[in-house]
Amino acid sequence: MKDLQPIIKSLLRAKTAPLLLMLQIAVTFTILVNAVFMLLQKSDEINVPSGLAENELFWFQMSLHGTREEKKTSLFRDLDAIKALDSVSGAVALSSIPFSERGAGHEIRLERDAVGYVTKAAFYSGSYQSLETMGLELIAGEGFTINDERRLYNFGLDVPSGVIITKVLAEQLYPDDWRQVIGETIFLDEDAQPVRGVVEHLIGPWSFWKNRSFNVLFSNVFITPEVSILVRIQGDNIDKSMQDVMDVVMQEPRRTVDHLEVMTDSREKAYRAQVAAYSTLKAVVLGLALITMLGVFGQTRFAILKRRKQIGTRRALGASQIAIVRYYVIENAVINLCGIVLGVVLAVVANNLLVAHFQLEPVPGLYLVYGGVIIFLAGFLAVLQPAIRAASISPAEATRSV
Amino acid sequence: MLLYYFKLAMLSIRKTPLLSFLMIATIAIGIAATMITYTVNYMMTQDPVPGKSDRLFTVHLSSWDPNVGYRMKDGKEDIPIFMTYQDATNLYTDQRAHKQTIISFHKAMVRSAAQPRGQATMTYLRPTTHEFFSMLNVPFLYGSPWDASDDSQGSQIVVLSKKKNEQLFQGENSLGREVVIGGLIYRVVGVLDEWLPLPRFYTERSDSYSEPRGLFVPFQSSINNDWLSGTDGSVYCWGGADLIDLNALKASECVWLFYWVELASAELRDDYLAYINRYAQEQKALGRFQREQMNRVMNVAEFIEYNEVVNKDGRIAVWLAMAFLIACLLNTMSLMMTKFHGKGAEVGLRRAVGASKVDIARQFFCETVIIGLAGGAIGLVLALLGLYVTSEVYSHLHAGLMEMNLSLMLLTIGSSVLASTVFGLYPIYKACQIQPSSQLKSL
């Protein structure tokens, strides 16, 4: 580090060029830190666990016709026929489908008359085999049996037959010990329902909703003119299963089918916007790191061109090649560090603006460290080549007349 | 003289190819990033009905459950953006605005009468009323909208989008031809020309950047047919409604219809709101509308803002890209410093043989302009490429959002030249300060 003092002195003397590089690094750092943070947040959002056996599921909407009774009969006839297929391991009617962007929800309270509510949660109502078919993991309490299943023309929440909720919802209701929720009564808007079980994960119908992991399951097949059917396949040929199921349901002459989709596609569609934003941010981060490297590379390279004679003189006066490399690496490190320090200030200011104007979450301090390390390493990589080139300048350069 | 400077600049650029390339490339990348995000954002925030958006209003009523509010928004109670069937038809019958329209939704199997049954496809329809088209400036290729009597009778007639007409009738003039919608025969009375309002402000947020629906039918005909579909639009209910058929929905307090009006001038807004409030008071007297009355009308811009149609990710992206551009320009600026500094000897010589500071400044200014132009041109190509990639990545948004018009292209080049000259000022100033003597002496 014995070069440090003269390096700092000569940087202070040169002013403009290192100042510009420093500013560039500071601005880059600012963007980088905010972008990396948003990137990781998006990544969390996209990779949220669904709790579903996604690869084995597909779903569709189909029409039911005739009187109420006829609708009900045809629905259960078709469900039984689907379940009897060799290529199907389970099929349920559900009031809404995960990732489908359509569904219903309630305000959840622990007391009927409580002012405000604990949270909002989406509501899935359907066949008693919903848990098994979706592939959910029951971690406390009990699931639904055939005796729990009702088949109505409304949501049927007025009868307290019990609900199953997700673990995060349980934790929201009973922060101290979520297991306490088992057997307790919760209120879905006005309707009281005892909690009979808790599942590890279940994603809601709306991918963008902040409460997407708060969900309530209920065992009632709500018969409407158009119902959603979720099918879990047997074996690994999902296309064949879909074809078999369509062959069954299209036997009804007036039947129309919509949204025949495998669950992985539904998930992809639901997160399209986030995935797109994620790719954009990745491009930004990459571009920034590249531009910084280009900047450092260009700066050092041309600084060296400019100082050919000086470097030759240093070599003539006894500087070894290592000493020359060290000089430029340290010089770059000093500029980098100053840029990063200024960048930290800018990043905090920029983040406060983002938080204020776009309701983003504030960046945790650790990201400033991450960003600093990335910039520093990028700068170090970029300076190496020109520094090594500088070291190869012959000491005879000193005696060369221009 | 300008030609001479131009020649010098080209020589200088060619003499230091790597340095010039780095400068041009950094500007190009920065400009491209900014213009890609700016284009998407610009397209997203265009006025979808130019010249009219301050006279078009959507009407929202406080018809919700007396016991529980509809929902909370930004910490305040909010009312539905949809209307009940009763209220929409009551207001429509009153005809108190210059123009008004009810906007509903339905989906059905659709084919042309000539196609076999098997070729019918599930299609999203737009049941609405005849003034929808003139209110939203919808252009017609063939035919015209239906009229008020078709609305009152619920005639089985249909207006097709240009794209739908191509699918069903290979783009021919299909007036008078027949379309089978959910098993019923509809006669074509109009075919639209290209029409893509961005954002598609008159409906739900999730549909803002997708294409309009392809078939428009009189709202009354969907009522006559008992069409009810709860899965392609939103129906919000309270009070334990039992939605087994359309009659149940019509009689219920469920909200599901959009209601838009066009007023003769924006100043009539208060008068119209007063009328809406009087209507609400009448309904209150009849036992409905028991909540605190928060009825409102919103014009197009207000509704777009309220609906948070414009993605905030998009706006953040513009800011990120602009900061990125600044980083790029700082980089270019330091490269310029290096470059002009390297030309100290040349400047000294030129000054010695009698060039003034202004001459030197002109010479370098010429060079920065050329670099800016080159950066802008390459940036434009990169931006167009980037927009193409973006439209692939953002496949859920309409590709029309990712297209540059001529003025955006000019803006790209212009801002590149402007940015490079502004950031070139200081390097040029420094270069002009070089003394003729100082450089020659060290030779």
Added chain:
Amino acid sequence: MLKMSNIAKIYLTDTVKTQALQPFSLDIEAGDFVAVVGPSGSGKTTFLNIAGLLEDYSEGSYFLNNQDVTHLSDTQKSRLRNEQIGFIFQSFNLIPELNLFDNVEMPLRYRTFSAKERKSRVIEALTQVGLANRQTHYPQQLSGGQQQRVAIARALAGSPAFLLADEPTGNLDSNMADGIMSLLKDINASGTSILMVTHDLQQAAQADRIVEIKDGVLTESKQVEKVVA
């Protein structure tokens, strides 16, 4: 102390072989003041570069203080330059961003001197050239002659065995040149050998020995017995 035997330099390109310096031998003893003269392009600079370990030679052997330098590594040569040789260049080669003190201190930083040692050496060297009161000035604030004095101070600060001066007065007017010459003679008088390349025959005449290079051939044309005081 500086013993060159049969040194030659050949530049090789793909097609051409250029004999820059014909084989020559030269001994320089402690306290010698040797002037190297000759027209431009004759090979003066090549000779100086070889003597100063700035460039490799093609043939022959070179002993510096009884050490064979032929097979030394770059780092070893750097070290030797730093400790044994003081360089004075035609265009001074001061570093414009550094003030006089830092400029003179620069070569000392490549050695293991303590800060205190460095400081006393810098001040001593600057005092010797008469610029001790201008340590914090920058090169641009000085006249050419003063800049060259700083360069001489820089060369002296490391107490080298000999000084290599490449046209030290080439960029100076005659008044300043005379000043520099008398300074160099003073330094030589106190025991430091000097090897000076010049094109000025009057200056060359002030040296003890004159070596002439012409078309790559080196001949010694004057040898004066040193008068020991």
